[in-house]
Amino acid sequence: MMGKLFKYEFKNTASKYWYMYAIILALTLFTKILDIIQMNLNSRFLNPPLYISMALLFIGLCFLVLLTRVFSIIRFYRDMVGNQAYLTYTLPVEVWQHIIVRLTVSVFWIIISGIVCIISVFILGAGHDLLREILNGLSSMISSIKTTQQVLFIIQLILSIIFNTASSLMMFYMAIAIGQLFNRNKAIAAAGAYVGCNMIMEVFTTLLFLLTSNRIPWILDYKDGFSTDFFNSGAEFVNSVLLLTGLVNIFFLVTFFLITERLLSRRLNIE
Amino acid sequence: MQNNDSFLNTSAASADIPLLECRNLCKSYGALPVLYNWNITIAKGRIVGLLGPNGSGKTTLIKLINGLLTPTSGEVLICGNPPGVESKKVISYLSDKDALDSGMRVEDTINLYSDFFEDFSEERMYGMLKRLSIDPMTKIGTLSKGNREKVRLILTMSREAKLYVLDEPIGGVDPAARDYILDTIIKNYSPESSILLSTHLISDVERILDDVIFVSNGQIMFADAADNIRAQGKSVDQLFRETYRF
Amino acid sequence: MTWNIDYDRPIWIQLVEQLQVALISGELNPGDAVPSVRDLAADAQVNINTMQRALAELESRGLLVPKDNRWRASGRAVTEDRSLIDEIKLNYARSILEDFTQKMRSLGLDDGEIVSKVAEYLSKTRSKGE
Incomplete structure (x- = not known):
């Protein structure tokens, strides 16, 4: 059953999102072409259209990332609490399956949108000095970590991003689940619930960091021990933050999921 | 008028689990009770009308049966579950609310139903679509209101379910569509399943009902077989009007 | 068949009556196979259980008999027993007569006038080749 849900959710979202990706692709290629022409001609003649194109692309990328997020939330609301709820809840599928499928597919698209941004930037930056410098900096940071654990670091980074996205999205879902308890103005109630939950989470996270800042475990070994080198201490800092936020995110993700599931299965209140 | 009427279908073999059973079912929104102490039993092979004015609790019961609402107290069981x-x-x-995706084609919706419901019969569905001359490739949003209601109905009736729950199936459609809908309901009758039909348009519907349950203000007023009511010289519609005289 | 259903009398009773009329009028002949419950119910636009009850009643009166069908396990057919059908016909005629006489008498006509009116009407309609 869940496999079928995945299939339908992917199909429906892909059919809505592909327009945006097509536009981004077109803009990127167009900008790059202008860029290449300008590099070869070495004149300032093409600067205005190039810059406009870049600006458009930038706006487009922002829209892509933003809209993906917004759509995920709106879809969840519509499917679980709004107009499509009747259909959703008559399918012989458990509530937790609905939530997991939607969460996974949404996280997938959000991450894809992020990757597309990075790819776009790389395409544009190819052949320019700025890109080379950024890449150098990144590889320095990574090589400051003991070689055998570099992969671990990268994995940790990726997982952090995934869980961070998932838990923040899950908080929206939970707010929607809380909002539907109200008989009127479910959407406004959801928004209010979101603000409330956000505040609670911020307080919680701040307290947590204050309490543990002195006792963060190091899980990676550094070549030269704790050094004063910028890249080393940078890596250590990033590592510890990632670890802690990762754990906190997982905790929140699970908690929000359980609350949402409980609300939508036991205390469902569809108009 | 009694409000705790138990309604037993005499055709039921006592060993069979009833298709629908409500025991002391209550639902309140905060302090406002919408359903009070409902006891209903529906055995298989019956077409049951849930009749009452708007706001009497019919849709609430239907949502409770479908899990769209949870009871405040009491229980609702479908085949014991x-x-x-x-x-x-x-x-x-x-x-009663149209929850189809306007952007999808009829065919896509059929595939969805077919995928998720094992008892869905594509054969029956396409057969009925053909007789209605509706092209499966049409987008649902472009169908006329009457056709849209018919498609929703035949999607529902193309399943070989145990309990069909129809909430105001003939509201808001023209008389020809109404006849089609009622005939489809009769034709898809099976002695192994039952149909619960909720409406406030009694006279159109009473000819197909085995049993009727009258509800008002969140309470069951009365329940009996339709022909029993007629044996007393009144149509179900007449009795209904007298019961709910404003 | 054309069906005429009122909703203020039990429907199954009306179905029994109208099926009997079909039997005695010759629309359904002795020995004919009767359409399935489902088809009859759809034709009359009534609930299948209601039609089932009507057919069961006719079966208990001996007017319909079970018949093995090539396709259906349980079908029904009109009885071959013409005497039964004739009896129904007579009963029906009697009730029409009762009804007629009652109505004519309530108009104030005496028995002699009733008889002569009937004879008059019969000869008139016969000459018109009815």
Whole structure:
């Protein structure tokens, strides 16, 4: 059953999102072409259209990332609490399956949108000095970590991003689940619930960091021990933050999921 | 008028689990009770009308059966199971609110139903579509209101479910569509399943009902077989009007 | 068949009556196979259980008999027993007569006038080749 849900959710979202990706692709290629022409001609003649194109692309990328997020939330609301709820809840599928499928597919698209941004930037930056410098900096940071654990670091980074996205999205879902308890103005109630939950989470996270800042475990070994080198201490800092936020995110993700599931299965209140 | 009427179908073999059973079912929104102490039993092979004015609790009961609401107290059981995945496999629900995706084609919706419901019969569905001369490739949003209601109905009736729950199936459609809908309901009758039909348009519907349940203000007023009512010289519609005289 | 259903009398009773009329009028002949419950119910636009009850009643009166069908396990057919059908016909005629006489008498006509009116009407309609 869940496999079928995945299939339908992917199909429906892909059919809505592909327009945006097509536009981004077109803009990127167009900008790059202008860029290449300008590099070869070495004149300032093409600067205005190039810059406009870049600006458009930038706006487009922002829209892509933003809209993906917004759509995920709106879809969840519509499917679980709004107009499509009747259909959703008559399918012989458990509530937790609905939530997991939607969460996974949404996280997938959000991450894809992020990757597309990075790819776009790389395409544009190819052949320019700025890109080379950024890449150098990144590889320095990574090589400051003991070689055998570099992969671990990268994995940790990726997982952090995934869980961070998932838990923040899950908080929206939970707010929607809380909002539907109200008989009127479910959407406004959801928004209010979101603000409330956000505040609670911020307080919680701040307290947590204050309490543990002195006792963060190091899980990676550094070549030269704790050094004063910028890249080393940078890596250590990033590592510890990632670890802690990762754990906190997982905790929140699970908690929000359980609350949402409980609300939508036991205390469902569809108009 | 009694408000705790138990309604037993005499055709039921006592060993069979009833298709639908409500025991002391209550639902309140905060302090406002919408359903009070409902006891209903529906055996298989019956077409039951849930009749009452708007706001009497009919739609609330239907939502409780389908798991869209949870009871405040009491229970609702479908083939012995509370609302959940198991009950949803055997209930085919036609909501009064149109929940179809306007952007999808009829065919896509059929594939969806076919995928998720094992008891969905594509053969029956396409057969009925053909007789209605509706092209499966049409987008749902472009169908006329009457056709849209018909498509929703035949999607519901193309399943070989145990309990069909139809919420106001003939509201808002022209008389020809109404006849079609009622005939489709009769034709898809099976002695192994039952149909719960909720409406406030009694006279159009009474000819197909085995049994009727009158509800008002969240309470069951009365329940009996339709022909028993007629044996007393009144049509169901007449009795209904007298009961709810304003 | 054309069906005429009122909703203020039990429907199954009306179905029994109208099926009997079909039997005695010759629309259904002795020995004919009767359409399935489903088809009859759809034709009359009534609930299948209601039609089932009507057919069961006719079966208990001996007017319909079970018949093995090539396709259906349980079908029904009109009885071959013409005497039964004739009896129904007579009963029906009697009730029409009762009804007629009652109505004519309530108009104030005496028995002699009733008889002569009937004879008059019969000869008139016969000459018109009815």
